[in-house]
Amino acid sequence: MxxxxxxxxxxVAFLAGMEGILDQFQFHQPLVACTLIGLVTGNLTLGVMLGGSLQMIALGWANIGAAVAPDAALASVASAIILVQGGQGQKGIGTAIGIAIPLAVAxxxxxxxxxxxxxxxxxIMDKKAEEGNWRAIDLWQYIALALQGLRIAIPAALLLAIPASLVRQGLEAMPQWLNDGMTIGGGMVVAVGYAMVINMMANREVWPFFAIGFCLAxxxxxxxxxxxxxxxSMALMYLALEGSGKNNGGNGDNSGSGDPLGDILDDY
Incomplete structure (x- = not known):
């Protein structure tokens, strides 16, 4: 580079760090961050492939109460840099995914x-508010937001400071069993992330569509x-059927629930 x-x-790393708090343009999402890094480094295809795989993992990550989800921004940026610097092409995606998980926890x-x-x-902002110094409050808000960006930008800069040849040698020095294990493990983690999303969304109305999509794929x-x-097309058909079911229910027919697919499954 x-x-x-x-x-x-x-x-890109700085924007990803800030977006982890702002959630405005989703730069912290793996698909966006990895794609942008792939774009600016001339490895767009690799960036999209890595980002897509990491996005399937991150779909199952969410902040619940005081439990903070792993850092998708750092995982995305760092793994994309390692993938590009390693120069292994598509073969290095599995290794990059395997490295991304501990980076997300770190x-x-x-x-x-x-x-x-x-x-x-x-x-500090509370004290400035008592003084009525609104400009200082805005300044400290920007400083706090910049710290979130530096949280990702500094590790990214440190990774970029490592010569690409050293990164390539380190990846090539890894034994084959470790490379294969990280590739398999990365694929399993993607499946687990997708399974977590299905577990949250699964209901009797969604399962038939999932089965149809699985077969068509x-x-x-x-x-x-x-x-x-x-x-x-299937979503539009479902919405149309759901709307017609509600209209029929409003005409005094209480035999159905208003969900045609749910009624069919109930009949079974």
Whole structure:
């Protein structure tokens, strides 16, 4: 990577760190962060492939109460940099995914550190509010937000400081059994992330669509665009049937629940 590409990668990392809090443009999502890093480094296809795989894992990550989810932003940025610097092409995606998981957990430490500092910043802002100094309040808000960006940008810059040849040698020095294990483990983690999403969304109305989509995906002639068109058509059909069911129920017919697919499953 040349100097301009490195600067652009650090900017993407900075935006990803801030978006982990803002949630405005989703730069912290693996599919977006990895794709942007792939774009600025001239490895767009690799970035999309890595981002898509990591996105399936991150779909199952969510903050629940005081339990903070693994840091998807650091995992995405760091694994994308390692993939590009390693120069292994598509063969290195499995290894990058395997490395991304511990990086996501390690990112929790940086998150705790920044949020601890943010507590002190909040107290400073309280004092400025008592003084009526609104400009200072805005300034400290920007500082706190910048810390979130630096939380990802600094590790990214440190990774970029490592020569690509060293990263490549380190990856090539890994034994084959370790490479294979990380590839298999990365694939299993993707499946687990997808299973977590299904577990949250699963109900009797959704399962038939999942089964149909699973069968259609096995047809090699169907492209992703074709599958998307089929899915959209089925969704529109379902909404139309659901609407007609509600209208029929409003005419005094209380024999159905208003969900035609649910009524069919009840009959079985």
């Amino acid at each position: 040349n100097a301009i590409q490195m600067i652009l990668v650090v900017i 990112g929790l430490f940086l998150t705790m550190l920044v949020r601890t500092i943010s507590v002190a910043i909040v107290h 096995a047809i090699k002639e169907l492209t992703l665009i074709a599958l998307g068109g089929i899915g959209l």
